Amino acid sequence: MTHAPLPGPIDPPARLLMGPGPISAYPSVLRAMSAPLVGQYDPFMTATMTETQELYRGVWSTRNEATVLVDGTSRAGIEAAITSLVRPGERVLVPVFGRFGHLLAEIARRAMAEVHTIEVPWGQVFTPSAIEEAVARVRPHLLALVQGDTSTTMNQPLDEIGAICARHGALFYTDATASLGGNDFEADAWGLDAATAGLQKCLGGPSGSSPITLSDRAVEVVVARKSIEAGIREDGDPDAADFVRSNYFDLGQILDYWGPRRLNHHTEATSMLYGARECARVLLAEGRDAVIDRHRLAGAAMLAGVRALGLEVFGDVAHKMHNVVAVEIPDGVPGDAARTVLLEDFGIEIGTSFGPLHGRVWRIGTMGYNARQDAVLTTLAALEAVLRRFGAKVPVAGGVEAAADVYRAAA
Amino acid sequence: MTHAPLPGPIDPPARLLMGPGPISAYPSVLRAMSAPLVGQYDPFMTATMTETQELYRGVWSTRNEATVLVDGTSRAGIEAAITSLVRPGERVLVPVFGRFGHLLAEIARRAMAEVHTIEVPWGQVFTPSAIEEAVARVRPHLLALVQGDTSTTMNQPLDEIGAICARHGALFYTDATASLGGNDFEADAWGLDAATAGLQKCLGGPSGSSPITLSDRAVEVVVARKSIEAGIREDGDPDAADFVRSNYFDLGQILDYWGPRRLNHHTEATSMLYGARECARVLLAEGRDAVIDRHRLAGAAMLAGVRALGLEVFGDVAHKMHNVVAVEIPDGVPGDAARTVLLEDFGIEIGTSFGPLHGRVWRIGTMGYNARQDAVLTTLAALEAVLRRFGAKVPVAGGVEAAADVYRAAA
Numbered sequence: 001m002t003h004a005p006l007p008g009p010i011d012p013p014a015r016l017l018m019g020p021g022p023i024s025a026y027p028s029v030l031r032a033m034s035a036p037l038v039g040q041y042d043p044f045m046t047a048t049m050t051e052t053q054e055l056y057r058g059v060w061s062t063r064n065e066a067t068v069l070v071d072g073t074s075r076a077g078i079e080a081a082i083t084s085l086v087r088p089g090e091r092v093l094v095p096v097f098g099r100f101g102h103l104l105a106e107i108a109r110r111a112m113a114e115v116h117t118i119e120v121p122w123g124q125v126f127t128p129s130a131i132e133e134a135v136a137r138v139r140p141h142l143l144a145l146v147q148g149d150t151s152t153t154m155n156q157p158l159d160e161i162g163a164i165c166a167r168h169g170a171l172f173y174t175d176a177t178a179s180l181g182g183n184d185f186e187a188d189a190w191g192l193d194a195a196t197a198g199l200q201k202c203l204g205g206p207s208g209s210s211p212i213t214l215s216d217r218a219v220e221v222v223v224a225r226k227s228i229e230a231g232i233r234e235d236g237d238p239d240a241a242d243f244v245r246s247n248y249f250d251l252g253q254i255l256d257y258w259g260p261r262r263l264n265h266h267t268e269a270t271s272m273l274y275g276a277r278e279c280a281r282v283l284l285a286e287g288r289d290a291v292i293d294r295h296r297l298a299g300a301a302m303l304a305g306v307r308a309l310g311l312e313v314f315g316d317v318a319h320k321m322h323n324v325v326a327v328e329i330p331d332g333v334p335g336d337a338a339r340t341v342l343l344e345d346f347g348i349e350i351g352t353s354f355g356p357l358h359g360r361v362w363r364i365g366t367m368g369y370n371a372r373q374d375a376v377l378t379t380l381a382a383l384e385a386v387l388r389r390f391g392a393k394v395p396v397a398g399g400v401e402a403a404a405d406v407y408r409a410a411a
Numbered sequence: 412m413t414h415a416p417l418p419g420p421i422d423p424p425a426r427l428l429m430g431p432g433p434i435s436a437y438p439s440v441l442r443a444m445s446a447p448l449v450g451q452y453d454p455f456m457t458a459t460m461t462e463t464q465e466l467y468r469g470v471w472s473t474r475n476e477a478t479v480l481v482d483g484t485s486r487a488g489i490e491a492a493i494t495s496l497v498r499p500g501e502r503v504l505v506p507v508f509g510r511f512g513h514l515l516a517e518i519a520r521r522a523m524a525e526v527h528t529i530e531v532p533w534g535q536v537f538t539p540s541a542i543e544e545a546v547a548r549v550r551p552h553l554l555a556l557v558q559g560d561t562s563t564t565m566n567q568p569l570d571e572i573g574a575i576c577a578r579h580g581a582l583f584y585t586d587a588t589a590s591l592g593g594n595d596f597e598a599d600a601w602g603l604d605a606a607t608a609g610l611q612k613c614l615g616g617p618s619g620s621s622p623i624t625l626s627d628r629a630v631e632v633v634v635a636r637k638s639i640e641a642g643i644r645e646d647g648d649p650d651a652a653d654f655v656r657s658n659y660f661d662l663g664q665i666l667d668y669w670g671p672r673r674l675n676h677h678t679e680a681t682s683m684l685y686g687a688r689e690c691a692r693v694l695l696a697e698g699r700d701a702v703i704d705r706h707r708l709a710g711a712a713m714l715a716g717v718r719a720l721g722l723e724v725f726g727d728v729a730h731k732m733h734n735v736v737a738v739e740i741p742d743g744v745p746g747d748a749a750r751t752v753l754l755e756d757f758g759i760e761i762g763t764s765f766g767p768l769h770g771r772v773w774r775i776g777t778m779g780y781n782a783r784q785d786a787v788l789t790t791l792a793a794l795e796a797v798l799r800r801f802g803a804k805v806p807v808a809g810g811v812e813a814a815a816d817v818y819r820a821a822a
Contacts, residue, residue: 006696007462009439010446010685013455017448022678025448028420033682034445035421037428037436037617039760044424051418071619072483072659073677079659102641107658200678206448208482208619208680230513232765245656247518248483248490264765266484267433267611269619271444274421275682285417349450354643354675 015343016370018379019351020150020324020363021178022200022207023370025275029205032278037270041262045270049258052273055280056211058288059180059203060195062187066214066251068258069276071269074177074198076249077210079107081173081194084222084244084251086142088112093140093170095119095126097156098149099354104175108144111245116140122152122356123315128160135168142171148179148321150201151354153314153363155183155321162191171218177201180211181283182295182323182367193218202295202323204368205279209272214251226252232264291371295322297410298366298376301403305380306364308402309387309394314361323367326353328360333390335359341389346382373407426754427781429790430762431561431735431774432589433611433618434781436686440616443689448681452673456681460669463684466691467622469699470591470614471606473598477625477662479669480687482680485588485609487660488621490518492584492605495633495655495662497553499523504551504581506530506537508567509560510765515586519555522656527551533563533767534726539571546579553582559590559732561612562765564725564774566594566732573602582629588612591622592694593706593734593778604629613706613734615779616690620683625662637663643675702782706733709777709787712817716791717775719813720798720805725772734778737764739771744801746770752800757793784818 017023038045049068056067070077082104086092092108094101096119108115116138120126135143143165148155158174165172173194176185180195182202187195193215199205214222227243227250228234244250248266257265283291299322306327307313314326329335335352339362342348351363364383366376380399387394428434449456467478481488493515497503503519505512507530519526527549531537546554554576559566569585576583584605587596591606593613598606604626610616625633638654638661639645655661659677668676694702710733717738718724725737740746746763750773753759762774775794777787791810798805 006692007466009692010443010459010688012447012449013453015447015449015453017450019450022448022451022681030445030447030682032421034441036423036426036441037433037611038423038426039428039430039754039762040433042424042426042754042760048421055418072487073680075677076483076487076659079657083657099640099643103658106640110654110656110658110661112656198678200448206680206682207678208683229510229517232510243521245521245523246490246494246660247514247521248487248660249657250521266486267609267618269484269617269683270433271441271617271686272619272680272683277421281417281420343450343453349453351450 014347016348016375016378018365018370018375019349020365021367023204023365023367025206026204026282026369028282029275029278032274033206033271035274040267046262048273048277049268052277052280053258055277055284056213058284059211059280060187060213061185061189062213064187064213064215066219066255068212068254069273070210070212070254071266071272072210073207074196074210075103077196077212078104078175080249080251081196081212082107082144083111083246083249084225085171085173085194085218086111086113087242089114090141091116091138092142092144093134093138094144095131095134097125097152097154098122098146099151100146100149100175104144104146123154125154125156125316125319128164131161132164135164135170139168140170142173144173147174147176148183150178150324150363151357153320153324153326154316155179155319158190166191179321181291182371183321184292187213199276199279202367203279203283205275209269209276211276219255222251222255295367295371297407298371299323299325301376301406302364302366304406305376305399305403309380309384309399323371324363324365326357326361326363329362330387330392333387333392335362338386338390341386342382348379348382376403425758427759427786427789429776429781429786430760431776432778434615434776434778436617437615437693437780439693440686440689443685444617444682446685451678457673459684459688460679463688463691464669466688466695467624469695470622470691471598471624472596472600473624475598475624475626477630477666479623479665480684481621481623481665482677482683483621484618485607485621486514488607488623489515489586491660491662492607492623493518493555494522494657494660495636496582496584496605496629497522497524498653500525501552502527502549503553503555504545504549505555506542506545508536508563508565509533509557510562511557511560511586515555515557534565536565536567536727536730539575542572543575546575546581550579551581553584555584558585558587559594561589561735561774562768564731564735564737565727566590566730569601577602590732592702593782594732595703598624610687610690613778614690614694616686620680620687622687630666633662633666706778706782708817708821709782710734710736712787712814713775713777715817716787716810716814720791720795720810734782735774735776737768737772737774740773741798741803744798744803746773749797749801752797753793759790759793787814
């Protein structure tokens with residue numbers, strides 16, 4: 001059918017990815033992606049799955065047995081969690097403080113839940129008391145709360161929310177896609193029943209695998225709804241009447257595949273498994289707290305740098321994620337054209353945003369492999385040059401020196 | 412939390428994967444998996460997505476504009492097709508001739524369709540008239556039919572089914588996961604409205620990306636059900652009342668992400684995209700028909716080989732897929748123990764099967780990169796040695812020579 005000449009092997013241009021994600025992967029993660037495949041039930045494969053579960057327990061800071069990967073991008077993990085935990089008609093409460101709160105509400109609505117939302121203006125987070133008031137009023141089966149919403153850069157504090165949910169009998173789920181690995185996260189200590197993420201932010205891998213962890217209480221819910229496929233069902237296997245309205249996202253089946261029964265579900269995405277394993281391995285090898293500190297430092301340096309370039313920072317900076325900052329695009333500077341010059345002439349990518357912030361802010365990330373001094377300083381030097389090219393008045397070397405000062409002070 | 416010593420970088424053992432899939436990937440596909448990442452809206456990224464669509468039009472033999480990837484394993488593509496095409500309560504007809512027919516029925520049931528099935532014994536396929544009788548009786552909205560069911564190795568002829576569906580006003584969907592690339596496939600000529608696959612069989616890549624193609628008629632159905640997320644919705648955007656009961660699998664949204672509007676949905680799994688692109692590229696570079704012929708030849712050689720070893724072949728051999736053969740495990744040979752020796756001592760993997768065939772047959776694949784003479788002969792030599800080790804009487808070098816004869820005759 002096609003008569004166009006065939007393209008050659010993939011050969012991406014050199015890019016320093018300093019946007020809100022995806023970001024440049026750790027080199028060792030890219031190497032892991034090209035490791036040879038093994039069979040689905042090869043002892044090496046099942047051992048690698050088990051090993052990866054244990055590595056992610058370290059990443060999530062949990063003892064949850066039910067710590068696995070969902071084969072898909074980060075929103076696959078979100079949908080698996082919500083669709084498996086919430087029966088049609090059950091109430092879900094979503095506090096919305098950016099685009100990804102809307103996404104959680106939308107996914108819950110598609111799961112035929114009764115969805116309630118509360119909102120704060122973009123750039124803010126919720127107080128625990130505002131969340132408790134809503135939980136007491138709505139009495140949700142599930143509270144679904146984004147931790148870090150890249151659309152606004154805000155990091156919602158979660159440490160008091162688990163106790164609120166426990167007081168009111170709600171399950172507590174968080175989407176930590178943008179935050180995990182670059183900011184504090186304590187699945188067990190914070191009382192989480194479910195948490196999901198992706199690889200393409202602070203974990204420093206490619207999009208396409210979604211780490212998930214479930215408390216024993218959450219596992220009870222998904223196991224009660226388990227229905228085993230007719231093609232592989234045996235006598236006595238469950239076939240719940242209130243089955244999950246998805247086969248692919250039925251966590252009961254997914255846990256049976258990762259668990260000792262190894263019951264065939266999908267064919268695990270082997271290369272993504274290798275990559276996900278390596279993301280966790282490099283994080284734990286460097287040390288979980290050390291990686292978070294590296295993100296804290298890179299974020300502080302970038303924040304100092306953009307301010308020293310005279311740029312206004314969007315939102316409640318005290319509640320900003322370490323790994324991304326939103327800056328107001330200066331008057332007179334065409335935001336998208338400037339981003340294009342940064343990409344095409346310098347090979348550096350920064351991001352725009354969504355909805356009310358589209359065209360109003362740039363989002364600059366410092367995450368995963370790129371939470372590094374050289375990446376921060378190079379980006380600030382290039383940004384200064386581009387701002388100047390578009391006629392903005394910026395202090396000479398101000399951004400770079402302010403960021404370098406932060407690194408010097410920490411050394 | 413974890414105190415065990417950290418494992419090293421991933422280092423899989425040498426394996427020749429000659430089971431029903433996943434199989435050893437093409438080396439160039441593994442290389443593509445480790446290419447550096449680029450941003451989600453990098454011109455290189457969007458160009459790569461567009462280029463990959465065109466490559467898959469060649470693989471599917473279609474002019475369908477709506478030819479994309481679903482980010483997940485092959486059953487993610489199945490669920491996206493069924494969930495997006497079928498509204499709750501609509502009738503779906505599934506002719507079942509193996510495990511994966513049961514899977515299509517199960518996914519349709521979870522999508523709250525009214526599911527009807529017809530069955531033939533495992534090892535057989537349906538006649539067109541049996542399918543037409545059922546279509547006329549059930550009057551389904553969608554006929555969902557597996558092309559190649561690896562559980563039985565059967566290849567259901569599809570060339571007359573599109574006309575049957577057209578006569579009765581049904582949409583025609585096929586799951587070509589196990590067959591695409593190794594057997595004839597003509598999406599347009601056969602009148603398909605939707606087809607999905609995976610990379611891990613004849614396409615010679617890792618599991619984790621699901622190619623899908625939709626006819627214009629299928630696109631009309633999914634677009635009519637499109638609902639755009641609140642977080643990125645603009646004035647005039649649709650918000651259908653009979654929305655797809657999944658965000659992740661809403662093909663209307665997925666097509667908007669791959670289409671000219673590039674509306675943000677998930678973050679495309681970049682490494683899997685690179686791999687999927689390379690799978691299609693190597694297939695088209697060798698030539699679609701040449702690749703199918705290579706599978707036909709390897710399959711014929713393996714069939715001659717196992718027969719010359721005295722093994723009985725399961726099912727209707729005239730309707731066997733080229734890329735896999737099921738052989739009866741000889742009396743007195745412990746099937747799983749023999750497979751373990753083949754894996755551990757020879758590094759060669761073959762498969763068992765599911766349901767009624769578990770423990771009764773081995774499934775031996777010759778697909779993708781491994782549809783090669785050296786892979787066929789090596790497997791037969793090792794299988795002969797293992798059979799002998801377990802006390803089976805087998806002709807010396809019979810399998811290897813019979814297979815080599817097939818290759819010699821074709822040279």
